[in-house]
Structures are given as structure tokens and as C-alpha cells.
Amino acid sequence: MAANPMTQFEVYRIGPEIKIGSFDISFTNASLFMVISSLAILIIFNLGSKKNSLLPNKIQLLAELSYTFVSKMISDTAGSKAKPYFAFIFSLFMFVLFCNMFGMIPYTFTVTSHIIVTFVLAAFIFIGVTIIGFIKHGFGYLKLFVPSGVPVVLLPLIVIIEIISYLSRPISLSVRLFANMMAGHTMMKVFGGFVISLGIVGGWLPLSFSVALTGLEILVAFLQAYVFAILTCIYLNDALNLHH
Amino acid sequence: MIKKIFFQSIFFNFFFLKEVFSAESGGMPQLNPEFWISQIFWLSLTFGILYIVLSKLILPKISANLELRKSQIQENIEAAEKQRQSSETKLKEYEEIVAKSKIEAKNIFKDAREKALKNINSKRKTLDQQIDEEIKKAEKEIDLLKKNAPEKINKIAIEASSEILKKLIGADVNNSSISAIVDDLSKKGGDKYYGN
Numbered sequence: 001m002a003a004n005p006m007t008q009f010e011v012y013r014i015g016p017e018i019k020i021g022s023f024d025i026s027f028t029n030a031s032l033f034m035v036i037s038s039l040a041i042l043i044i045f046n047l048g049s050k051k052n053s054l055l056p057n058k059i060q061l062l063a064e065l066s067y068t069f070v071s072k073m074i075s076d077t078a079g080s081k082a083k084p085y086f087a088f089i090f091s092l093f094m095f096v097l098f099c100n101m102f103g104m105i106p107y108t109f110t111v112t113s114h115i116i117v118t119f120v121l122a123a124f125i126f127i128g129v130t131i132i133g134f135i136k137h138g139f140g141y142l143k144l145f146v147p148s149g150v151p152v153v154l155l156p157l158i159v160i161i162e163i164i165s166y167l168s169r170p171i172s173l174s175v176r177l178f179a180n181m182m183a184g185h186t187m188m189k190v191f192g193g194f195v196i197s198l199g200i201v202g203g204w205l206p207l208s209f210s211v212a213l214t215g216l217e218i219l220v221a222f223l224q225a226y227v228f229a230i231l232t233c234i235y236l237n238d239a240l241n242l243h244h
Numbered sequence: 245m246i247k248k249i250f251f252q253s254i255f256f257n258f259f260f261l262k263e264v265f266s267a268e269s270g271g272m273p274q275l276n277p278e279f280w281i282s283q284i285f286w287l288s289l290t291f292g293i294l295y296i297v298l299s300k301l302i303l304p305k306i307s308a309n310l311e312l313r314k315s316q317i318q319e320n321i322e323a324a325e326k327q328r329q330s331s332e333t334k335l336k337e338y339e340e341i342v343a344k345s346k347i348e349a350k351n352i353f354k355d356a357r358e359k360a361l362k363n364i365n366s367k368r369k370t371l372d373q374q375i376d377e378e379i380k381k382a383e384k385e386i387d388l389l390k391k392n393a394p395e396k397i398n399k400i401a402i403e404a405s406s407e408i409l410k411k412l413i414g415a416d417v418n419n420s421s422i423s424a425i426v427d428d429l430s431k432k433g434g435d436k437y438y439g440n
Binding site: 006007009010011013023024025026027028030031034035037038041042045046048049050052054060063064067068086087088090091094095111113114115116117120121178182 | 287
């Protein structure tokens with residue numbers, strides 16, 4: 001019968017237990033897929049940048065298209081000042097995209113379906129962006145919480161709302177990715193379970209659903225990586241070009 | 245029947261899932277903090293290495309490749325533009341040469357025509373002169389003939405009249421008397437007979 005759809009998210013140790021102090025940093029299946037994703041990115045982009053021909057081959061074209069795609073995304077949302085952060089956003093986008101995509105292969109583990117992973121990424125981005133904002137604008141960065149053209153009576157309320165929305169950025173950023181990944185994979189597992197439990201008579205409907213969902217999930221995997229990267233760009237834009 | 249089985253099984257499936265959710269590992273494995281530190285550690289490690297390698301080694305290469313290609317394409321375009329311009333100037337030169345040679349050909353044709361016309365004119369003139377001379381000569385001859393004609397006619401008239409008289413009368417008439425009559429006649433009405 002149908003297996004528990006949540007077992008696919010279980011983390012288990014691969015190999016021996018490694019401990020630093022009281023912290024358990026054992027190599028797990030999550031770590032394995034982080035390593036696989038990173039290695040895949042490095043291999044693909046290394047091959048894509050190895051030799052430069054005027055007429056690029058497929059893998060070079062892939063690498064260069066991703067490069068121009070991300071660089072265009074950054075320059076569109078955060079302007080030319082965001083150029084020094086290009087490498088970070090590029091690796092962030094690629095890492096999330098590859099983790100999502102590797103999760104689409106059956107019997108694999110989706111790294112980004114864990115709140116702790118997405119939260120660490122989002123918190124890192126949040127802290128980094130805040131530090132950049134304070135370095136660029138000093139205490140003037142606090143003007144971000146005071147939108148211009150707001151009546152004085154409403155100002156305290158607006159400032160509180162702005163602060164709350166600013167502080168909730170890492171949570172919304174991380175939960176968006178994590179929830180999308182988890183929900184999609186759970187749904188696919190549930191429909192997969194239906195195929196087994198309904199057998200050859202009634203299993204065709206959930207099977208076709210499963211196929212359709214796979215396409216949808218691949219779209220979501222790309223879209224969520226894109227959203228993650230573009231929101232990072234938008235936060236960076238706030239820190240670099242103070243608009244308020 | 246199939247429908248019934250389907251909906252029943254969906255219902256039972258959900259029932260089954262619900263039980264499992266609440267029973268086993270306490271819901272979502274994501275909220276189990278057992279491997280959080282491990283995940284944070286490995287995430288930092290892998291992402292850090294990924295970032296460093298991408299930013300230091302791979303991305304500059306891709307960027308350089310793109311720049312190089314851009315400049316190469318730009319150069320090619322410029323070279324093509326230059327060649328186009330040079331070919332245009334060559335085409336202009338060629339057209340000029342063609343136009344010049346056309347004009348030359350026209351001039352040569354004109355010259356030749358004029359020469360031919362001159363030749364024809366001069367030849368015609370000489371011919372005309374020759375013809376004029378011939379005509380003059382002929383006229384002179386005619387005039388001469390005209391002048392000599394009366395005498396001859398007189399002679400013939402005298403002879404003829406003497407013959408006629410001989411035949412009519414049957415006797416010889418003195419030539420001198422006949423000639424006197426003929427001369428007289430010719431002097432009287434000379435203009436009538438031999439004039440225009």
C-alpha cells in the first residue's frame with residue numbers, strides 16, 4: 001500500500017557519525033545531494049567555459065545563456081551597482097535550481113524541501129543585505145522604513161508595518177521555497193500511492209495526474225529558483241539604491 | 245462500480261495517510277532538529293566552495309569568452325563594412341570608366357561621321373564641277389552647232405529645192421538664183437525658223 005509521503009523528506013546518516021564538540025555534522029543524504037548539485041554545477045560550467053569558440057557548442061551555449069540570463073535579471077532589478085554581487089546571486093540561483101531539479105529525479109532527496117536549508121540561505125541573504133545597506137548609507141538606511149509622502153498621523157503605524165515586513169523577509173523567502181518544494185513532492189507521492197492502491201483498473205487517472213504533476217513540478221522547480229534569486233536582487237536593490 | 249471503488253479507495257487512502265501522519269515520526273521530518281547542524285554545516289561548505297570556485301575561476305572565464313566573442317563579432321562587422329565601402333568605391337570607378345568610354349566612343353563616332361560627310365561633300369563638289377564643265381562644253385558644242393546650222397540648212401535647202409524643181413519642172417535651175425532666194429528667205433524670217 002501507499003507509503004508515507006513524508007518519508008521522502010527524512011534525513012539519514014550516510015557513513016560514520018562525525019562530531020565536532022557536541023555538534024553532529026555527519027554526512028547525510030541531504031549533504032550528498034548538496035555535494036552532487038554543486039559538483040554538477042561546477043562540471044557543467046567548467047566544461048562550458050573551457051574553450052572559447054566563435055560558434056559555441058551546446059554546453060558552452062548553456063553556460064553562456066545562464067550567465068546572460070542571470071546578469072540580465074540582476075541589471076534589470078538591481079541596476080549596475082549590483083555587479084559585485086553577481087557571482088553570489090549566480091551561484092545562489094544555480095544551487096537552488098540544481099537542488100530543485102535533482103529532487104525531481106525519482107528516489108532522490110530534495111535539499112530545498114528542508115526549512116533549515118532555505119532558512120539558512122534566506123537568513124544569510126537578509127543579514128548580508130542589511131550589512132550592505134548600513135555600509136552604503138550609514139544610519140540613512142533606516143529611511144527605508146519611512147516612506148515619503150505619508151501623512152504624519154499614519155507614520156508610526158507605517159513604520160511599524162515596514163519594520164515587520166522587513167524582518168519577515170527571511171521567513172517569507174525561506175518558507176516560500178520550502179513549502180513549494182515540500183507540497184509538490186508530497187502531492188506527487190500521494191498520487192503515486194493512489195496508482196498503486198487503485199491498481200490496474202482505476203490507477204490510470206492518478207497516473208496521468210502524476211505525469212501532469214511532474215511537468216508542473218519541473219516548472220515550479222525552475223520558477224522557485226528564479227523567484228528566490230529575483231527576490232534577493234530586489235532586497236539588494238533596496239540596500240544599494242535607497243528609493244524612499 | 246469502478247467509480248465506487250475509486251472514491252472508496254481515495255477515502256481510505258486519506259484515512260490511512262492521516263493515521264500515518266499522526267503516528268510515526270511526529271509529522272514533518274523537516275521539523276526534526278536532529279540533523280539541522282549537519283545540514284547547516286554541509287550547506288555552508290558546499291555552497292561556499294561552489295561560490296568561491298564559480299566567482300574566482302569559472303565566471304570570469306565565461307565573461308571573458310563573451311567579451312571576446314562580442315569584440316570578434318564587432319571586428320568582423322567592421323571589416324565587412326570596410327570591404328563593402330571599398331567595393332562601392334570600386335564600383336563607382338568602374339561606372340565612371342564605362343561612362344567615359346561611352347563618351348569617347350560617341351566622340352569617335354561623331355568625328356568619323358563628320359569626316360565622312362566632309363569627304364562626301366568635297367567629292368560631290370568636284371563631281372558637280374565636272375558635271376558643270378561637261379554641261380558647259382556640251383552647251384558650247386550645241387551653240388556651235390546652232391551657229392553652223394543655218395548655213396548647212398541653207399545648203400540643204402538649196403540642194404533640196406534644186407532637186408525638187410528638177411523633178412517638178414524637169415529642167416536644171418541655176419543654183420545661184422535658188423541660193424539667192426533661200427538666203428533672202430532665211431534673212432527675212434530667220435528668227436522664226438531657228439530661234440527659240
